[in-house]
Amino acid sequence: MTEETKTNFIHDIIEADLASGKRTEIITRFPPEPNGYLHIGHAKAICLDFGTADKYNGKCHLRFDDTNPAAEDEEYVQSIQNDINWLGFDWGENRYWASNYFEQMHDYAVELIKKGKAYVCQLPQEEFKDYRGIPTEPGKEPPGRENSIEENRTLFEQMKNGEFEDGACVLRARIDMASPNLHLRDPALYRIKRATHHNTGDQWCIYPMYDFAHCIEDSIEGVTHSMCTLEFEVHRPLYDWILDELDIFHPQQIEFSRLNLTYTVMSKRKLLELVNEGLVKGWDDPRMPTLGGMRRRGFTAAAIRTFCGILGATKVESISEIELFESLVRDDLNETSLRAMAVLDPIKVILENYPADLVEEFELPNHPKKEEMGKRTVPFSRELFIERNDYIDVPPNNKFKGFFVGREVRLRGAYLATCTAVEKDSEGHVIAISCTYDPESKGGSAPDGRKVKGTIHWVSAQHAIDAKIRNYDRLFTVENPLADKEADFKDLINPKALQVTTAKLESSLAGAKPGDRYQFERVGYFCADLDHTANSPTFNRTLPLRAPKK
């Protein structure tokens, strides 16, 4: 990574550990459960996990936390790996599976039983709730808590051997039913769940719970700093308890706040609702904050990385403004994308004094400030398309750049032209305008040096490519769709988040391939969609250019 990783409180901890000699190398991990698609919230974690390892010349493991076969699927493994790679990170040899440690986890569980620190609880789930109690009052000791060690070993063995029905019992840590931290009131360590695991098949019918599994996974892999989101803060005493009781390598869990973004939602459950109810067209719909959706939208991995780097890591719960992200996307795209001309809402221009059968070709730079990005050839002829809003009957102020009758305007890279007349239909809509061009102004400057107010883009009518344009905008109409807990966030979806139109493109765009990014000058940043073909050109608007300040 070339992006500078800004320092944050986690790095302070790491630097102290390095300085004190507590750690000599840094190992982090990104531990997704393969049960869904990654979104930009995960990108924050990925950038932190991989970026931190990178910053301290350490390693970051990709570890699939596949401890719940009921929810997980191989399909997600591929998509997660793909997204991480796209973001620009590489786990190298360090890809692990929680399920590869099942044997060892089982042995550790037996060890806890032998120490009298775990027992098999045969209370139904619902009944245990009563024993756990409520936050303000201590719980009470469930039956079975005083089982003998031998009894527990036998029971756990029977659990493992499939001698109990699903849910008949769990293995619990024996900690403190009166703890003010609910997670220490004898939490479940293992449950019975007959489901075919994508990796271990039907080898196991008991699976470790997150709290038991995660710290052991970290420990086995020698993870030094295990970063996770804030909601796991209250789990940390349990994380520490298990490692201490087992007396094994003890990573440090450090919590940071989740990423929230204005005008979108981030929870997996809510995104699923949008998909299931057909409010978006799938997980990779370009309106979605999923990495797949953002990639398809045309957002760049570099912008996402920079964004996450700027946000850093804190323990403050926050909602970041999408404007910052958009600004970084524009920064990146402005540097890297090829320029082209496209007219999104066309009206025709007829150059009355231009020969009907003449076609000229102009060489236009692919980037106004980067000669090394080359040039392209753009055909010019008597009939052109320009943007509907580049003509107006009466200009509202002297800032208007386009045509009105009598106004001379520069046709970008071609000629100066003066509007002479307008043609409208019976309802008063402009159909076409007539202009005369100045043959002396080839390239766009007049020999007499006269200035024009505006420069507008155009496309030669006879050479134009018709394309479908998907204009994307923010998914919701309000900054925080979840702010009103009474309301359904789905009612706040922005109906204009996708508007499909047709446009006239300059002919050089015929060579575009899916994923290619362009700046359509004076309009915005666009990329050829996944389903783009030469026969059915389809472009997504990533972002409009920064809006003019009236």
Add this chain to the structure above:
RNA sequence: UGCCCGAUAGUGUAAUGGAAGCACAUGUGACUUUGACUCACAGGGUCCAGGUUCGAACCCUGGUCGGGCAACCA
């Protein structure tokens, strides 16, 4: 009303007992063959009250406000 965590411009963050900075956003202006980009300038902040200290955003105490925790999910 149990336990845990947090609070710095509108937003996100820096300053780790010694001049409160940066970015985005906002406003004004310059430049411009993209109303983009670029450039210049401007406004605006330490939750409150005490305490310690020569000196507090930072340490202490007490409030206030916000968030999390009672899956055999992660």
